[in-house]
Amino acid sequence: MISINKPAPSFENITSYTKGEFTKTSLSSYKGGWVVLFFYPRDFTFICPTEIKGFQKHEADFAALNAKVIGASTDSEWSHKAWFEKDLPEVAYPILADTTQKVSRDYGVLNEDDGSSDRGLFIIDPEGVVKYALVSAGSVGRSVKEVLRVLTALQSGELCPMEWEPGEKTLGKA
Numbered sequence: 432m433i434s435i436n437k438p439a440p441s442f443e444n445i446t447s448y449t450k451g452e453f454t455k456t457s458l459s460s461y462k463g464g465w466v467v468l469f470f471y472p473r474d475f476t477f478i479c480p481t482e483i484k485g486f487q488k489h490e491a492d493f494a495a496l497n498a499k500v501i502g503a504s505t506d507s508e509w510s511h512k513a514w515f516e517k518d519l520p521e522v523a524y525p526i527l528a529d530t531t532q533k534v535s536r537d538y539g540v541l542n543e544d545d546g547s548s549d550r551g552l553f554i555i556d557p558e559g560v561v562k563y564a565l566v567s568a569g570s571v572g573r574s575v576k577e578v579l580r581v582l583t584a585l586q587s588g589e590l591c592p593m594e595w596e597p598g599e600k601t602l603g604k605a
Contacts, residue, residue, distance in 0.1 A: 433539050433564050439466075439555045440537035447501075447525040448511035456501065456525045458559070465498035465586070466555040467578060470540045470548035474506045474514040478572045485575040487522045492579050496586060497557075503527035504548050505535055540566055554582055 433440075439458060447456040458466065469486070471479040486493075486500045493500055501524060504511075508528035515522055527534060529548065535541040540551035552573060554563035562585050567573065584591040589601035 433553065433561055435561055435564060437561060439468075439553065439559050439561045440534070441559075442527070442534045442537070445534060446508045446528045446530075448508050448515060448528065449525045450523050451512075451516065453508050453512075454525065456527060458555070461499055461501075461555075462559055463557050465496060465557060465582065466553075467493060467498055467500045467582065468503065468538075468553045468555060469500070469573070470503045470535060470538065470551040472542070472547045472550065472569045473504060474510045478570070479504075480519060482572050482575070483519055483522055483526075486524065487519075489575050489579060490523065493582075496579070496582055498554075498582055500524040501527060503529050503534060505529045505532050505541075505546055552578065554578070554585060556585070 441458050443457045444455040447454055471482060483502060506528065507530050511526045511528060529535050532541050532546060535548040538551055538553060540549040542549050549566055550569050551566040553561055556562050563581055580596065583597045584595060587601060588605055590603055590605050591601050
């Protein structure tokens with residue numbers, strides 16, 4: 432079970448697909464910056480590409496917040512390659528091929544019934560600590576704008592009320 436303000440489960444040398452290439456991705460290589468790690472159920476589905484494209488569309492916004500996006504599913508790197516080259520060629524961030532299901536299990540998003548990942552999202556701070564976790568039904572897509580809002584709020588170090596937006600007044604120091 433993931434706990435807020437506790438170290439994120441580490442993953443090392445997981446094969447990932449990034450813009451036509453297979454690479455090895457490790458959480459430890461992102462230390463010093465923020466990480467937005469999101470899990471999606473399956474390649475070649477209906478809701479998942481809307482989210483995947485949404486994260487890519489806001490890549491510059493994440494970069495401005497010193498954050499890197501990593502996607503993950505239990506599909507293979509070959510499945511990722513076939514799908515991304517066909518339908519998502521613009522996506523430039525790594526997509527983990529969690530074929531052993533270990534990363535999904537460690538983050539508490541593995542659907543044990545069918546071996547897919549549930550729709551999970553984790554914001555990890557520069558020290559490798561989980562600061563935000565959200566797991567939802569696979570039938571509902573996430574809001575990338577909300578992820579950016581939460582990331583900005585976390586980075587502010589302030590108490591941010593409900594519906595707070597960047598630039599608005601906070602409630603003071605956390």
